[in-house]
Amino acid sequence: MVIRENFENSLQELKKKISDMGELSIQALENAFIALKTQDVEIALSVIEEDTEVDDLDDEINQFAVWLISKEQPVARDLREIIGALKISSEIERVADFAVNISKATIKIGKSKSLLELTHLEKMKDVSVQMLQKALQSFLEANIVMAKEVSDLEDQVDEYNSETYKTLTNYLREHPEDMDQLLQLIFINRHLERAADHITNIAESTAYLIKGKIYDFNS
Amino acid sequence: MNRALKEHTKELVKQNETGKGISEMAQRGKGNAKIKVKDLNLFYGEKQALFGVSLDINEKEVTALIGPSGCGKSTFLRTLNRMNDLIDSVKITGDIIINDENIYTSSDVIKLRTKVGMVFQKPNLFPMSIYDNVAYGPRGQGIKNKKELDKIVEESLRGAAIWDEVKDRLKTSALGLSGGQQQRVCIARAIAMKPDVILMDEPTSALDPISTLKVEELITQMKEDFTIVIVTHNMQQAARISDKTAFFLNGEVVEYDETDNIFSTPKDQRTEDYVTGRFG
Numbered sequence: 001m002v003i004r005e006n007f008e009n010s011l012q013e014l015k016k017k018i019s020d021m022g023e024l025s026i027q028a029l030e031n032a033f034i035a036l037k038t039q040d041v042e043i044a045l046s047v048i049e050e051d052t053e054v055d056d057l058d059d060e061i062n063q064f065a066v067w068l069i070s071k072e073q074p075v076a077r078d079l080r081e082i083i084g085a086l087k088i089s090s091e092i093e094r095v096a097d098f099a100v101n102i103s104k105a106t107i108k109i110g111k112s113k114s115l116l117e118l119t120h121l122e123k124m125k126d127v128s129v130q131m132l133q134k135a136l137q138s139f140l141e142a143n144i145v146m147a148k149e150v151s152d153l154e155d156q157v158d159e160y161n162s163e164t165y166k167t168l169t170n171y172l173r174e175h176p177e178d179m180d181q182l183l184q185l186i187f188i189n190r191h192l193e194r195a196a197d198h199i200t201n202i203a204e205s206t207a208y209l210i211k212g213k214i215y216d217f218n219s
Numbered sequence: 220m221n222r223a224l225k226e227h228t229k230e231l232v233k234q235n236e237t238g239k240g241i242s243e244m245a246q247r248g249k250g251n252a253k254i255k256v257k258d259l260n261l262f263y264g265e266k267q268a269l270f271g272v273s274l275d276i277n278e279k280e281v282t283a284l285i286g287p288s289g290c291g292k293s294t295f296l297r298t299l300n301r302m303n304d305l306i307d308s309v310k311i312t313g314d315i316i317i318n319d320e321n322i323y324t325s326s327d328v329i330k331l332r333t334k335v336g337m338v339f340q341k342p343n344l345f346p347m348s349i350y351d352n353v354a355y356g357p358r359g360q361g362i363k364n365k366k367e368l369d370k371i372v373e374e375s376l377r378g379a380a381i382w383d384e385v386k387d388r389l390k391t392s393a394l395g396l397s398g399g400q401q402q403r404v405c406i407a408r409a410i411a412m413k414p415d416v417i418l419m420d421e422p423t424s425a426l427d428p429i430s431t432l433k434v435e436e437l438i439t440q441m442k443e444d445f446t447i448v449i450v451t452h453n454m455q456q457a458a459r460i461s462d463k464t465a466f467f468l469n470g471e472v473v474e475y476d477e478t479d480n481i482f483s484t485p486k487d488q489r490t491e492d493y494v495t496g497r498f499g
Contacts, residue, residue: 003496003497003498004495004496004497007496073455074495075454075458075482075483075494075495076482076483076484076485076491076494076495077491077495078495079483080483212483212484213484
Protein backbone atom coordinates (compact mmCIF):
# COMPACT_ATOMS: atom_id res chain seq x y z
CA MET A 1 0.00 0.00 0.00
CA VAL A 2 1.32 3.45 -0.91
CA ILE A 3 1.07 5.68 2.17
CA ARG A 4 -1.16 8.72 1.58
CA GLU A 5 -2.30 7.44 -1.82
CA ASN A 6 -5.60 9.32 -1.52
CA PHE A 7 -3.79 12.52 -0.70
CA GLU A 8 -1.43 12.02 -3.65
CA ASN A 9 -4.45 11.54 -5.89
CA SER A 10 -6.02 14.72 -4.53
CA LEU A 11 -2.83 16.69 -5.24
CA GLN A 12 -2.84 15.35 -8.81
CA GLU A 13 -6.49 16.37 -9.13
CA LEU A 14 -5.62 19.87 -7.94
CA LYS A 15 -2.85 20.10 -10.55
CA LYS A 16 -5.22 18.87 -13.25
CA LYS A 17 -7.68 21.65 -12.39
CA ILE A 18 -4.88 24.25 -12.64
CA SER A 19 -3.86 22.79 -15.99
CA ASP A 20 -7.46 22.94 -17.27
CA MET A 21 -7.82 26.49 -16.08
CA GLY A 22 -4.56 27.46 -17.79
CA GLU A 23 -5.71 25.90 -21.08
CA LEU A 24 -8.96 27.88 -20.91
CA SER A 25 -7.03 31.12 -20.35
CA ILE A 26 -4.70 30.40 -23.27
CA GLN A 27 -7.76 29.75 -25.45
CA ALA A 28 -9.32 33.01 -24.22
CA LEU A 29 -6.20 35.00 -25.20
CA GLU A 30 -6.04 33.32 -28.62
CA ASN A 31 -9.75 33.91 -29.29
CA ALA A 32 -9.54 37.51 -28.09
CA PHE A 33 -6.85 38.05 -30.71
CA ILE A 34 -8.75 36.32 -33.48
CA ALA A 35 -11.62 38.68 -32.66
CA LEU A 36 -9.27 41.69 -32.70
CA LYS A 37 -7.65 40.72 -36.01
CA THR A 38 -10.86 39.80 -37.80
CA GLN A 39 -12.86 42.54 -36.03
CA ASP A 40 -15.43 39.88 -35.17
CA VAL A 41 -17.67 41.09 -32.38
CA GLU A 42 -19.36 37.68 -32.01
CA ILE A 43 -16.05 36.01 -31.12
CA ALA A 44 -15.23 38.88 -28.74
CA LEU A 45 -18.58 38.38 -27.01
CA SER A 46 -17.99 34.63 -26.69
CA VAL A 47 -14.63 35.31 -24.93
CA ILE A 48 -16.48 37.51 -22.41
CA GLU A 49 -19.20 34.91 -21.84
CA GLU A 50 -16.79 31.98 -21.49
CA ASP A 51 -14.82 33.77 -18.77
CA THR A 52 -17.32 32.42 -16.22
CA GLU A 53 -15.84 28.94 -16.81
CA VAL A 54 -12.43 30.22 -15.65
CA ASP A 55 -14.02 32.00 -12.67
CA ASP A 56 -15.89 28.82 -11.70
CA LEU A 57 -12.71 26.76 -11.88
CA ASP A 58 -10.93 29.35 -9.72
CA ASP A 59 -13.70 29.02 -7.07
CA GLU A 60 -13.53 25.23 -7.33
CA ILE A 61 -9.74 25.23 -6.83
CA ASN A 62 -10.05 27.56 -3.83
CA GLN A 63 -12.62 25.34 -2.14
CA PHE A 64 -10.72 22.17 -2.96
CA ALA A 65 -7.46 23.59 -1.58
CA VAL A 66 -9.09 24.77 1.66
CA TRP A 67 -10.71 21.36 2.09
CA LEU A 68 -7.39 19.59 1.46
CA ILE A 69 -5.58 21.77 3.99
CA SER A 70 -8.18 21.12 6.70
CA LYS A 71 -8.45 17.40 5.96
CA GLU A 72 -4.81 16.47 5.36
CA GLN A 73 -2.97 19.08 7.48
CA PRO A 74 -0.17 19.21 4.92
CA VAL A 75 3.34 20.39 5.73
CA ALA A 76 6.55 21.12 3.81
CA ARG A 77 6.34 20.53 0.05
CA ASP A 78 2.71 19.33 0.19
CA LEU A 79 1.66 22.59 1.85
CA ARG A 80 3.69 24.67 -0.59
CA GLU A 81 2.04 22.88 -3.52
CA ILE A 82 -1.45 23.62 -2.24
CA ILE A 83 -0.68 27.25 -1.38
CA GLY A 84 1.07 27.51 -4.78
CA ALA A 85 -2.05 26.16 -6.52
CA LEU A 86 -4.18 28.77 -4.72
CA LYS A 87 -1.94 31.63 -5.83
CA ILE A 88 -1.47 30.32 -9.38
CA SER A 89 -5.20 29.87 -9.80
CA SER A 90 -5.81 33.51 -8.95
CA GLU A 91 -3.07 34.63 -11.39
CA ILE A 92 -4.58 32.55 -14.21
CA GLU A 93 -7.95 34.05 -13.44
CA ARG A 94 -6.45 37.55 -13.88
CA VAL A 95 -4.89 36.55 -17.23
CA ALA A 96 -8.31 35.44 -18.46
CA ASP A 97 -9.71 38.80 -17.29
CA PHE A 98 -7.22 40.56 -19.56
CA ALA A 99 -8.49 38.47 -22.48
CA VAL A 100 -11.97 39.78 -21.59
CA ASN A 101 -10.65 43.37 -21.49
CA ILE A 102 -9.05 42.91 -24.93
CA SER A 103 -12.38 41.64 -26.24
CA LYS A 104 -14.20 44.66 -24.81
CA ALA A 105 -11.66 46.93 -26.55
CA THR A 106 -12.26 44.98 -29.79
CA ILE A 107 -16.00 45.64 -29.50
CA LYS A 108 -15.30 49.36 -29.01
CA ILE A 109 -13.00 49.45 -32.08
CA GLY A 110 -15.82 47.89 -34.10
CA LYS A 111 -15.42 48.04 -37.87
CA SER A 112 -13.16 51.10 -38.15
CA LYS A 113 -10.09 50.47 -40.35
CA SER A 114 -7.71 48.36 -38.27
CA LEU A 115 -4.39 49.89 -37.22
CA LEU A 116 -3.21 46.66 -35.58
CA GLU A 117 -0.31 46.24 -38.03
CA LEU A 118 1.31 49.35 -36.55
CA THR A 119 1.87 47.48 -33.29
CA HIS A 120 3.67 44.49 -31.76
CA LEU A 121 0.46 43.41 -30.03
CA GLU A 122 0.18 40.07 -31.78
CA LYS A 123 3.80 39.24 -30.99
CA MET A 124 3.15 40.23 -27.36
CA LYS A 125 0.19 37.87 -27.32
CA ASP A 126 2.27 35.06 -28.85
CA VAL A 127 5.04 35.49 -26.27
CA SER A 128 2.46 35.72 -23.45
CA VAL A 129 0.84 32.46 -24.55
CA GLN A 130 4.28 30.83 -24.75
CA MET A 131 5.02 32.14 -21.23
CA LEU A 132 1.78 30.75 -19.85
CA GLN A 133 2.36 27.36 -21.48
CA LYS A 134 5.87 27.27 -20.01
CA ALA A 135 4.69 28.45 -16.58
CA LEU A 136 2.04 25.73 -16.48
CA GLN A 137 4.49 23.07 -17.59
CA SER A 138 7.04 24.22 -14.99
CA PHE A 139 4.31 23.91 -12.32
CA LEU A 140 3.11 20.50 -13.46
CA GLU A 141 6.64 19.09 -13.84
CA ALA A 142 8.19 21.05 -10.94
CA ASN A 143 10.84 22.38 -13.33
CA ILE A 144 12.74 25.39 -11.90
CA VAL A 145 14.73 26.01 -15.10
CA MET A 146 11.52 26.43 -17.06
CA ALA A 147 10.17 28.81 -14.41
CA LYS A 148 13.24 30.98 -14.90
CA GLU A 149 12.75 30.94 -18.70
CA VAL A 150 9.30 32.45 -18.18
CA SER A 151 10.84 35.51 -16.58
CA ASP A 152 13.32 35.84 -19.47
CA LEU A 153 10.43 35.87 -21.95
CA GLU A 154 8.77 38.64 -19.99
CA ASP A 155 11.63 40.95 -20.99
CA GLN A 156 10.56 40.53 -24.64
CA VAL A 157 7.00 41.51 -23.79
CA ASP A 158 8.29 44.58 -21.96
CA GLU A 159 10.34 45.63 -24.99
CA TYR A 160 7.40 45.19 -27.38
CA ASN A 161 5.24 47.10 -24.92
CA SER A 162 7.56 50.14 -24.89
CA GLU A 163 7.93 50.17 -28.67
CA THR A 164 4.20 49.81 -29.27
CA TYR A 165 3.44 52.61 -26.81
CA LYS A 166 5.87 54.95 -28.58
CA THR A 167 4.54 54.07 -32.05
CA LEU A 168 0.91 54.52 -31.05
CA THR A 169 1.41 57.83 -29.21
CA ASN A 170 3.46 59.24 -32.14
CA TYR A 171 0.81 58.11 -34.61
CA LEU A 172 -1.85 59.71 -32.44
CA ARG A 173 -0.14 63.11 -32.71
CA GLU A 174 -0.28 62.89 -36.49
CA HIS A 175 -3.72 61.26 -36.76
CA PRO A 176 -5.92 62.59 -33.97
CA GLU A 177 -8.97 61.46 -35.98
CA ASP A 178 -8.05 57.84 -35.08
CA MET A 179 -7.91 58.60 -31.36
CA ASP A 180 -10.72 56.21 -30.33
CA GLN A 181 -9.09 53.16 -31.87
CA LEU A 182 -5.57 54.22 -30.85
CA LEU A 183 -6.66 54.54 -27.23
CA GLN A 184 -8.14 51.03 -27.30
CA LEU A 185 -4.89 49.68 -28.78
CA ILE A 186 -2.91 51.45 -26.05
CA PHE A 187 -5.20 49.78 -23.48
CA ILE A 188 -4.64 46.37 -25.11
CA ASN A 189 -0.89 47.04 -25.01
CA ARG A 190 -1.23 47.66 -21.27
CA HIS A 191 -3.45 44.57 -20.74
CA LEU A 192 -0.88 42.32 -22.40
CA GLU A 193 1.97 43.79 -20.36
CA ARG A 194 -0.04 43.18 -17.17
CA ALA A 195 -0.95 39.63 -18.27
CA ALA A 196 2.77 38.87 -18.75
CA ASP A 197 3.44 40.17 -15.20
CA HIS A 198 0.80 37.84 -13.77
CA ILE A 199 2.22 34.90 -15.73
CA THR A 200 5.64 35.71 -14.27
CA ASN A 201 4.02 35.54 -10.82
CA ILE A 202 2.96 31.98 -11.68
CA ALA A 203 6.62 31.17 -12.37
CA GLU A 204 7.61 32.72 -9.03
CA SER A 205 5.02 30.66 -7.14
CA THR A 206 6.29 27.57 -8.93
CA ALA A 207 9.89 28.38 -7.99
CA TYR A 208 8.75 28.80 -4.36
CA LEU A 209 6.98 25.49 -4.23
CA ILE A 210 9.98 23.71 -5.76
CA LYS A 211 12.73 25.34 -3.70
CA GLY A 212 10.91 26.68 -0.63
CA LYS A 213 12.43 30.07 -1.26
CA ILE A 214 10.79 33.29 -2.41
CA TYR A 215 11.87 34.61 -5.82
CA ASP A 216 11.11 37.98 -7.37
CA PHE A 217 11.24 37.50 -11.14
CA ASN A 218 8.96 40.50 -11.68
CA SER A 219 10.63 43.34 -9.82
CA MET B 220 13.02 43.57 -15.81
CA ASN B 221 16.41 45.27 -16.25
CA ARG B 222 19.71 43.53 -16.85
CA ALA B 223 21.04 43.96 -13.30
CA LEU B 224 17.91 42.38 -11.85
CA LYS B 225 18.13 39.61 -14.39
CA GLU B 226 21.70 38.86 -13.31
CA HIS B 227 20.59 38.93 -9.68
CA THR B 228 17.81 36.44 -10.41
CA LYS B 229 20.25 34.17 -12.26
CA GLU B 230 22.51 34.28 -9.24
CA LEU B 231 19.59 33.37 -6.96
CA VAL B 232 18.71 30.38 -9.12
CA LYS B 233 22.37 29.31 -9.13
CA GLN B 234 22.63 29.66 -5.35
CA ASN B 235 19.52 27.63 -4.85
CA GLU B 236 20.74 24.89 -7.12
CA THR B 237 23.87 24.57 -5.03
CA GLY B 238 21.84 24.68 -1.82
CA LYS B 239 23.44 27.91 -0.59
CA GLY B 240 20.35 30.03 -1.13
CA ILE B 241 18.31 28.01 1.31
CA SER B 242 18.69 29.11 4.92
CA GLU B 243 21.51 27.25 6.57
CA MET B 244 20.75 24.50 9.03
CA ALA B 245 20.40 26.08 12.47
CA GLN B 246 23.81 26.34 14.03
CA ARG B 247 24.07 23.82 16.75
CA GLY B 248 24.28 25.65 20.02
CA LYS B 249 23.44 29.00 18.39
CA GLY B 250 21.55 29.99 21.55
CA ASN B 251 22.67 29.22 25.07
CA ALA B 252 23.21 25.46 25.07
CA LYS B 253 21.93 23.83 28.24
CA ILE B 254 22.65 20.29 27.14
CA LYS B 255 25.57 19.34 24.91
CA VAL B 256 25.56 15.86 23.44
CA LYS B 257 28.73 14.73 21.69
CA ASP B 258 29.12 11.58 19.63
CA LEU B 259 26.70 9.54 21.73
CA ASN B 260 26.49 5.81 20.99
CA LEU B 261 24.22 3.44 22.90
CA PHE B 262 24.12 -0.34 22.77
CA TYR B 263 21.52 -2.75 24.13
CA GLY B 264 23.90 -5.71 24.48
CA GLU B 265 25.25 -6.29 20.97
CA LYS B 266 22.59 -4.20 19.30
CA GLN B 267 23.46 -0.58 18.69
CA ALA B 268 20.48 1.77 19.15
CA LEU B 269 22.11 5.23 18.85
CA PHE B 270 24.85 6.11 16.38
CA GLY B 271 27.08 9.13 16.97
CA VAL B 272 24.36 11.52 18.08
CA SER B 273 25.67 15.06 18.53
CA LEU B 274 23.39 17.98 19.23
CA ASP B 275 23.07 20.96 21.54
CA ILE B 276 19.79 21.68 23.29
CA ASN B 277 19.18 25.32 24.08
CA GLU B 278 18.19 26.66 27.47
CA LYS B 279 14.56 27.66 27.96
CA GLU B 280 13.48 26.33 24.61
CA VAL B 281 11.30 23.39 23.65
CA THR B 282 13.16 20.79 21.60
CA ALA B 283 11.05 18.12 19.93
CA LEU B 284 12.36 14.68 19.00
CA ILE B 285 10.44 13.05 16.17
CA GLY B 286 10.84 9.88 14.16
CA PRO B 287 9.18 6.54 13.48
CA SER B 288 8.81 3.87 16.19
CA GLY B 289 12.13 2.27 17.09
CA CYS B 290 14.22 5.15 15.73
CA GLY B 291 15.91 5.79 19.09
CA LYS B 292 14.25 9.04 20.14
CA SER B 293 12.92 7.72 23.50
CA THR B 294 16.21 5.92 24.11
CA PHE B 295 17.99 9.21 23.49
CA LEU B 296 15.61 11.07 25.82
CA ARG B 297 16.28 8.56 28.59
CA THR B 298 20.03 9.03 28.28
CA LEU B 299 19.56 12.66 29.36
CA ASN B 300 18.77 11.67 32.96
CA ARG B 301 20.47 8.27 32.91
CA MET B 302 17.23 6.31 32.97
CA ASN B 303 18.94 3.71 30.78
CA ASP B 304 21.23 2.88 33.72
CA LEU B 305 18.36 0.76 35.01
CA ILE B 306 18.87 -1.67 32.11
CA ASP B 307 21.84 -4.00 32.75
CA SER B 308 22.88 -4.63 29.15
CA VAL B 309 23.10 -0.95 28.19
CA LYS B 310 26.49 0.43 27.23
CA ILE B 311 26.99 4.10 26.42
CA THR B 312 29.91 5.96 24.84
CA GLY B 313 30.23 9.69 24.16
CA ASP B 314 29.48 12.71 26.32
CA ILE B 315 26.38 14.39 27.65
CA ILE B 316 27.14 17.68 29.36
CA ILE B 317 24.42 19.38 31.36
CA ASN B 318 25.25 22.59 33.25
CA ASP B 319 28.92 22.09 32.30
CA GLU B 320 29.03 18.69 33.96
CA ASN B 321 29.44 15.37 32.16
CA ILE B 322 26.52 13.38 33.57
CA TYR B 323 28.13 10.02 32.81
CA THR B 324 31.35 10.76 34.72
CA SER B 325 29.55 12.31 37.67
CA SER B 326 28.27 9.63 40.04
CA ASP B 327 25.45 11.60 41.63
CA VAL B 328 22.46 10.22 39.73
CA ILE B 329 19.98 11.40 42.38
CA LYS B 330 21.15 14.98 41.98
CA LEU B 331 20.98 14.59 38.18
CA ARG B 332 17.38 13.37 38.29
CA THR B 333 16.49 16.26 40.61
CA LYS B 334 17.73 18.68 37.99
CA VAL B 335 16.41 16.71 35.01
CA GLY B 336 12.80 15.73 35.67
CA MET B 337 10.68 13.44 33.56
CA VAL B 338 7.04 13.14 32.55
CA PHE B 339 5.90 9.89 30.96
CA GLN B 340 3.39 8.83 28.35
CA LYS B 341 0.73 7.77 30.84
CA PRO B 342 0.05 9.66 34.07
CA ASN B 343 1.83 7.69 36.80
CA LEU B 344 0.68 9.30 40.03
CA PHE B 345 1.13 7.50 43.33
CA PRO B 346 -2.04 6.17 45.01
CA MET B 347 -2.09 9.02 47.48
CA SER B 348 -3.57 12.52 47.69
CA ILE B 349 -2.87 15.25 45.14
CA TYR B 350 -0.96 17.16 47.82
CA ASP B 351 1.18 14.19 48.80
CA ASN B 352 2.02 13.41 45.20
CA VAL B 353 3.39 16.90 44.60
CA ALA B 354 5.07 17.07 48.04
CA TYR B 355 6.67 13.63 47.61
CA GLY B 356 9.91 14.82 46.03
CA PRO B 357 10.50 17.83 48.30
CA ARG B 358 9.81 15.64 51.37
CA GLY B 359 12.37 13.16 50.06
CA GLN B 360 14.84 16.00 49.95
CA GLY B 361 14.21 16.63 53.63
CA ILE B 362 11.71 19.48 53.56
CA LYS B 363 9.32 18.86 56.46
CA ASN B 364 8.05 22.38 57.25
CA LYS B 365 4.34 22.41 56.40
CA LYS B 366 4.22 26.05 55.35
CA GLU B 367 7.16 25.54 53.05
CA LEU B 368 5.59 22.40 51.56
CA ASP B 369 2.24 24.19 51.15
CA LYS B 370 4.04 26.91 49.22
CA ILE B 371 5.86 24.44 46.97
CA VAL B 372 2.67 22.46 46.29
CA GLU B 373 0.69 25.59 45.39
CA GLU B 374 3.45 27.04 43.21
CA SER B 375 3.95 23.75 41.41
CA LEU B 376 0.24 23.19 40.78
CA ARG B 377 -0.08 26.79 39.57
CA GLY B 378 2.96 26.26 37.35
CA ALA B 379 1.23 23.23 35.86
CA ALA B 380 -1.98 25.22 35.27
CA ILE B 381 -4.05 22.87 37.46
CA TRP B 382 -4.25 24.79 40.78
CA ASP B 383 -7.71 26.26 40.18
CA GLU B 384 -9.11 22.85 39.31
CA VAL B 385 -7.76 21.02 42.39
CA LYS B 386 -7.23 23.62 45.13
CA ASP B 387 -10.41 22.55 46.94
CA ARG B 388 -9.56 18.86 46.94
CA LEU B 389 -5.85 18.66 47.57
CA LYS B 390 -6.30 15.94 50.15
CA THR B 391 -8.37 13.65 47.94
CA SER B 392 -6.87 10.82 45.91
CA ALA B 393 -5.00 11.98 42.83
CA LEU B 394 -6.26 8.90 41.01
CA GLY B 395 -9.79 10.35 41.03
CA LEU B 396 -8.75 13.07 38.57
CA SER B 397 -9.28 12.85 34.81
CA GLY B 398 -6.38 11.66 32.63
CA GLY B 399 -5.56 15.20 31.49
CA GLN B 400 -5.65 16.51 35.06
CA GLN B 401 -3.48 13.62 36.28
CA GLN B 402 -0.89 14.38 33.62
CA ARG B 403 -0.76 18.03 34.69
CA VAL B 404 -0.32 16.91 38.32
CA CYS B 405 2.57 14.72 37.08
CA ILE B 406 4.05 17.87 35.54
CA ALA B 407 3.48 19.71 38.87
CA ARG B 408 5.25 16.85 40.65
CA ALA B 409 8.21 17.27 38.29
CA ILE B 410 8.21 21.08 38.75
CA ALA B 411 8.16 20.69 42.57
CA MET B 412 11.76 19.49 42.43
CA LYS B 413 12.73 22.80 40.78
CA PRO B 414 14.50 21.10 37.88
CA ASP B 415 16.36 22.91 35.10
CA VAL B 416 15.31 20.45 32.42
CA ILE B 417 12.05 18.54 31.98
CA LEU B 418 11.98 15.51 29.69
CA MET B 419 8.61 14.49 28.29
CA ASP B 420 8.03 11.15 26.60
CA GLU B 421 4.85 11.44 24.52
CA PRO B 422 3.10 13.30 27.37
CA THR B 423 -0.21 13.71 25.55
CA SER B 424 -0.56 10.44 23.66
CA ALA B 425 -3.00 9.05 26.25
CA LEU B 426 -5.04 12.27 26.52
CA ASP B 427 -8.19 13.52 24.83
CA PRO B 428 -7.86 16.46 22.35
CA ILE B 429 -8.86 19.18 24.83
CA SER B 430 -6.51 17.91 27.54
CA THR B 431 -3.80 17.66 24.89
CA LEU B 432 -4.24 21.31 23.97
CA LYS B 433 -4.12 22.31 27.66
CA VAL B 434 -0.85 20.42 28.16
CA GLU B 435 0.55 21.96 24.96
CA GLU B 436 -0.39 25.43 26.18
CA LEU B 437 1.26 24.61 29.50
CA ILE B 438 4.48 23.46 27.79
CA THR B 439 4.63 26.73 25.86
CA GLN B 440 4.30 28.69 29.13
CA MET B 441 6.77 26.46 30.98
CA LYS B 442 9.66 27.20 28.64
CA GLU B 443 10.00 30.60 30.32
CA ASP B 444 11.43 28.72 33.31
CA PHE B 445 12.57 25.33 32.03
CA THR B 446 14.44 23.67 29.20
CA ILE B 447 12.05 21.11 27.75
CA VAL B 448 12.81 18.09 25.58
CA ILE B 449 9.76 16.29 24.26
CA VAL B 450 9.32 13.08 22.30
CA THR B 451 6.15 13.17 20.24
CA HIS B 452 4.50 11.16 17.48
CA ASN B 453 2.15 14.03 16.80
CA MET B 454 3.87 16.11 14.17
CA GLN B 455 1.43 18.98 14.38
CA GLN B 456 2.20 19.09 18.10
CA ALA B 457 5.93 19.33 17.42
CA ALA B 458 5.22 22.10 14.90
CA ARG B 459 3.00 23.98 17.37
CA ILE B 460 5.07 23.90 20.53
CA SER B 461 8.75 23.39 19.77
CA ASP B 462 11.52 25.80 18.84
CA LYS B 463 13.80 23.15 17.41
CA THR B 464 13.14 19.69 16.09
CA ALA B 465 15.45 16.72 15.68
CA PHE B 466 14.41 13.99 13.25
CA PHE B 467 15.72 10.56 14.28
CA LEU B 468 15.90 7.58 11.95
CA ASN B 469 17.52 4.22 12.67
CA GLY B 470 19.37 5.62 15.69
CA GLU B 471 20.82 8.62 13.88
CA VAL B 472 19.88 12.28 13.80
CA VAL B 473 19.04 12.88 10.15
CA GLU B 474 18.20 16.56 10.55
CA TYR B 475 18.21 19.01 13.45
CA ASP B 476 16.98 22.50 12.74
CA GLU B 477 14.58 25.27 13.65
CA THR B 478 11.11 23.72 13.78
CA ASP B 479 9.87 26.19 11.13
CA ASN B 480 12.43 24.85 8.69
CA ILE B 481 11.77 21.18 9.46
CA PHE B 482 8.07 21.58 8.68
CA SER B 483 8.30 24.04 5.80
CA THR B 484 11.56 23.39 3.96
CA PRO B 485 13.33 20.30 5.32
CA LYS B 486 16.69 19.73 3.68
CA ASP B 487 16.89 15.96 3.78
CA GLN B 488 14.50 13.98 1.59
CA ARG B 489 13.99 11.45 4.43
CA THR B 490 12.79 14.25 6.73
CA GLU B 491 10.47 15.52 4.00
CA ASP B 492 9.08 12.03 3.47
CA TYR B 493 8.51 11.53 7.21
CA VAL B 494 6.89 14.88 8.04
CA THR B 495 4.63 14.66 4.99
CA GLY B 496 3.54 11.18 6.06
CA ARG B 497 5.14 9.28 3.17
CA PHE B 498 6.59 6.73 5.59
CA GLY B 499 6.71 5.87 9.28
